[in-house]
Each structure stands twice: as structure tokens, then as C-alpha cells.
Amino acid sequence: MPNPLISVRARLARLGDFGRRRSPILRRVPRLSVLVEWAARVGYGARGFVYLSVGVLVLLAAMDLIGDSVGTKGALAWLATQPLGRLWALLIGLGLAAFVMWRVLQSVFDADHEGTSWNGLGTRMSQLFSAFSYAALAVAAFSLLMDTPDDPAAEGVAQSQTYASTVLALPFGKWLLVAGGLAIFSIGVSNIVKAVREDFTEYLACSDRLCRRVGPLARIGHVARGLAYLPLAALVVLAGLHAEAADVTSFGAALDAVERQPAGPWVLAVAALGFVAFGAFSFIEARFRRIRPPRKLKSPL
Structure with missing residues (x-):
């Protein structure tokens, strides 16, 4: 039975070739x-850019130069309040939408040639999950074009508690919320494990010398991301066990909870530098990553 996705791609390719032959503009x-x-x-x-912004804002919060810490959505909201903020939100939203497209090509159409082994399928599933998470972030960026919250940190907490209340109202909602917390915990742990096991320079088209220099940025960044998820996971699990939506908080507020602990500001500063490192490595990938668009569309997972 022919694959309908490949058939659609072939028809689009023929249509594109026809247009190129007929139109000088399309030929360009x-x-x-x-x-x-x-x-x-x-x-x-x-x-x-998003993670670099998060890192800088968390570092400023750790130094008590601004108010509360923020996560990725909070960083977007903060940027939207700055001069030309809505333009920034539009550009970042479009960039994140482009990244979602690439994640779909990686996961569904195996652009990185991971294959169908257990390890390859695991990598592609994580890329698919990444596509969903960045799609939500892109939607959040576009929503800022219509409404910019006055207090991004408080807005993030309120949204998280609203979602938690909705989950708790469902049958077995208490355990669904616990499962959500455990899922967040597994995301954090997987980032830490990835930092140890992954060769982040494998897909970079750069010299060995440069790869040796930039590889640690990715490891530090993934460790920081992984550790930052753990306090949020603990709070969500506790909220499920207590059946209290008020216990749920946002990513940024969970970092604030860390800051209130002994040596918390130092821990938060280290986490902030990790976010900056992750953002810096993303810029390295923007320049040097091998991008291999799939030659033919494959069947979805």
C-alpha cells in the first residue's frame, strides 16, 4: 500500500517544479x-535567545536586582514588556515555530537518521515531546501580542494552579497530578543523564578544537535544566498527595523556593549560569549543526 505522505510530497514537488519552470520569481x-x-x-x-534570557533574569533575581525568578514563559512575558516588546514576541514566536517544524522532521521523519532501534526510537520520541513543549512556548509568545501580563511571575503561578484545579476535579485527579509531578521529575533526570551520556558535538560540523571547547556548554546546560525541574516536580507531587492546587507553582516560583534555602542564592546563580550555557550552545547549534532534511518522508512513529 503506497504511503500517502510520500505521495503528497511527490505531488508538491511536481507542483513546485512546474511553478519554477513557469515563473521567474519562483525560480529565485x-x-x-x-x-x-x-x-x-x-x-x-x-x-x-529564550534560555539566555532566562539565565540572565534568574541571575539578576539571585543577586536581588529584580523581583522573582521566571521560567521560559516568564522570560517571554518580561521581554514583551520592554521597548519593542511585541516585536520581540513576534520574532521569537516565529523562530520557535520554525524549531517545532524541525523537531517534527527529526522525530516523525527521522531527519537525523536515528533509525528504529530502541535507542533511536527513544531519541525520536524525546524530540517529539520537545516539539510539543516548544509549540506551547510559541503559542505563549504569540499570545503576548494581544495581552501582556503586568506581573509575569504571578501570572505563571496562577495559570499553574488553575491547571492543577482542573486536574484535581477529574476522576482520580489526585493521582493524575502525582503522575504529572513524576513526569516532570523524569524529564529532569533524563536531562541529567543526557548530559553524562550524550555526545553533543556529534551533529556539529566544526573543527575538533572548537567541538572540544563548546561540548561542555551543552553538558552544563542540560544539568542545569535537569536540576531546575526537580523542585517543581516535588511541589507538584506534594500538591497531588495533599489534593491542594494551591501547592502547585510555576517553574520560576520553584526556583524562588530554592533561593530561600540556605545557600539558595548561590545555587540559583549556578543554575542561571547553566541556562546561559545552554542558550550559548543553542547559538553554536544554529551556526554549526548538520541539518539534513529528510530526502523522503517516512511513516510516522
């Missing part, structure tokens, strides 16, 4: 593979 449009590569690089850059 780069090939699809080039457009995909550009979009992927823009996407990595947008991700880098």
Missing part, C-alpha cells in the same frame, strides 16, 4: 531543503 525561491535548513537554524537561535 530556494529549494525546500535550503528553506528547511534556514528554518532549523533560526529555530535553534530562537531557543538560544
Whole structure:
């Protein structure tokens, strides 16, 4: 039975070739593979900008130079309140949408040639989950074009508690919330494990010397991301066990809870530098990552 996805791609390719032959303007449009590569690089850059912003804001919060810490959505909201903020939100939203497209090509169409082994499927499933999470972040960026919250940190906590109340109202909602907390915990742990096991320079087209220098940025960044998820996971699990939506908080507020502990500001500063490192490595990927658009669409997972 023919694959309908491949059939659709073949028809689009024939339509594109026909248009190129007939229109001088269309002949100047780069090939699809080039457009995909550009979009992927823009996407990595947008991700880098978001995490760099998070790292800087968390570092400023640890130094008591601004108010509360923020997560990725809070960083977008903060940027939207700055001069030309809505323009920033639009550009970041478009960049994140491009990154979602690339994640779909990686996960569903195996652009990185991970294959169908257990390890390859695991990598592709994590890329698919990443696509969903960055799609939500892109939607949040676009929503800032219409409404910018006065207090991004408080807005994030309120939204999280609203979602928790909705879950608790469902049958077995208490245990669903606990499961959600455990899922967040597993995301944190997987980031830490990835930092230890992954060769982050495998997909970079750069010299050995440069790869040796930038590889640690990715490891530090993934460890920071992983550790930052753990306090939020603990609070969500406790909220489920207590059946109290008020116990749920946002990513940024969970970091604030860490700051209130002994040596908390120092821990928060280290986490902030880790976010900055992750953002910096995303910029490295935007420049040097090997982007291999799939030559033919494969069956979804």
C-alpha cells in the first residue's frame, strides 16, 4: 500500500517544479531543503535567545536586582514588556515555530537518521515531546501580542494552579497530578543523564578544537535544566498527595523556593549560569549543526 505522505510530497514537488519552470520569481525561491535548513537554524537561535534570557533574569533575581525568578514563559512575558516588546514576541514566536517544524522532521521523519532501534526510537520520541513543549512556548509568545501580563511571575503561578484545579476535579485527579509531578521529575533526570551520556558535538560540523571547547556548554546546560525541574516536580507531587492546587507553582516560583534555602542564592546563580550555557550552545547549534532534511518522508512513529 503506497504511503500517502510520500505521495503528497511527490505531488508538491511536481507542483513546485512546474511553478519554477513557469515563473521567474519562483525560480529565485530556494529549494525546500535550503528553506528547511534556514528554518532549523533560526529555530535553534530562537531557543538560544529564550534560555539566555532566562539565565540572565534568574541571575539578576539571585543577586536581588529584580523581583522573582521566571521560567521560559516568564522570560517571554518580561521581554514583551520592554521597548519593542511585541516585536520581540513576534520574532521569537516565529523562530520557535520554525524549531517545532524541525523537531517534527527529526522525530516523525527521522531527519537525523536515528533509525528504529530502541535507542533511536527513544531519541525520536524525546524530540517529539520537545516539539510539543516548544509549540506551547510559541503559542505563549504569540499570545503576548494581544495581552501582556503586568506581573509575569504571578501570572505563571496562577495559570499553574488553575491547571492543577482542573486536574484535581477529574476522576482520580489526585493521582493524575502525582503522575504529572513524576513526569516532570523524569524529564529532569533524563536531562541529567543526557548530559553524562550524550555526545553533543556529534551533529556539529566544526573543527575538533572548537567541538572540544563548546561540548561542555551543552553538558552544563542540560544539568542545569535537569536540576531546575526537580523542585517543581516535588511541589507538584506534594500538591497531588495533599489534593491542594494551591501547592502547585510555576517553574520560576520553584526556583524562588530554592533561593530561600540556605545557600539558595548561590545555587540559583549556578543554575542561571547553566541556562546561559545552554542558550550559548543553542547559538553554536544554529551556526554549526548538520541539518539534513529528510530526502523522503517516512511513516510516522
